[in-house]
Amino acid sequence: TQLLEQSPQFLSIQEGENLTVYCNSSSVFSSLQWYRQEPGEGPVLLVTVVTGGEVKKLKRLTFQFGDARKDSSLHITAAQTGDTGLYLCAGPIYNQGGKLIFGQGTELSVKP
Amino acid sequence: GAGVSQSPSNKVTEKGKDVELRCDPISGHTALYWYRQSLGQGLEFLIYFQGNSAPDKSGLPSDRFSAERTGGSVSTLTIQRTQQEDSAVYLCASSPWSGASNTIYFGEGSWLTVV
Numbered sequence: 628t629q630l631l632e633q634s635p636q637f638l639s640i641q642e643g644e645n646l647t648v649y650c651n652s653s654s655v656f657s658s659l660q661w662y663r664q665e666p667g668e669g670p671v672l673l674v675t676v677v678t679g680g681e682v683k684k685l686k687r688l689t690f691q692f693g694d695a696r697k698d699s700s701l702h703i704t705a706a707q708t709g710d711t712g713l714y715l716c717a718g719p720i721y722n723q724g725g726k727l728i729f730g731q732g733t734e735l736s737v738k739p
Numbered sequence: 740g741a742g743v744s745q746s747p748s749n750k751v752t753e754k755g756k757d758v759e760l761r762c763d764p765i766s767g768h769t770a771l772y773w774y775r776q777s778l779g780q781g782l783e784f785l786i787y788f789q790g791n792s793a794p795d796k797s798g799l800p801s802d803r804f805s806a807e808r809t810g811g812s813v814s815t816l817t818i819q820r821t822q823q824e825d826s827a828v829y830l831c832a833s834s835p836w837s838g839a840s841n842t843i844y845f846g847e848g849s850w851l852t853v854v
């Protein structure tokens with residue numbers, strides 16, 4: 628069974644600090660996605676990483692896909708209060724089309 | 740509208756009642772998904788429709804849960820004889836196809852509370 632484990636589950640930091648969220652699995656994934664979800668809304672896709680070792684940047688957010696394609700990380704530089712939300716990683720289940728499994732999420736709170 | 744539309748946005752129901760949740764996907768999207776999310780948690784897969792293929796129902800937690808998709812568009816998730824543990828946000832999503840790295844678009848969810 629493919630599983631995705633995220634850590635930490637909760638993170639509370641001050642504005643301006645840096646942080647890293649991890650998404651780990653014992654299974655290989657063809658790709659991994661990162662979503663951000665705000666209260667009362669559905670998750671919104673931030674990025675998809677496809678190639679082992681790939682690094683993608685989205686403004687202050689840096690996403691990395693592990694060389695073995697079993698893990699990914701999200702690094703936020705100089706966090707802002709607007710970064711507050713639930714961050715979810717997700718990956719496609721092998722040979723089941725677009726069906727995704729999700730990690731349990733990281734609840735990030737950035738305080739002014 | 741341009742996005743995935745779900746209704747109702749909030750539903751409070753008594754234990755034992757049946758509920759229907761509706762999802763209107765983005766026009767032209769062939770794949771439609773239902774997920775369930777408990778408070779502050781990740782998403783639990785429920786069911787997946789792709790075109791005219793038989794749906795993947797492997798995530799439905801019990802036979803009280805069913806879903807259909809009419810005309811390849813609108814979908815309804817039905818929960819019969821609701822229980823308190825069914826309380827959650829039910830999220831619908833759609834995508835233009837069902838490849839492994841395609842983008843799926845979520846609706847805002849239907850928040851179900853069973854009292």
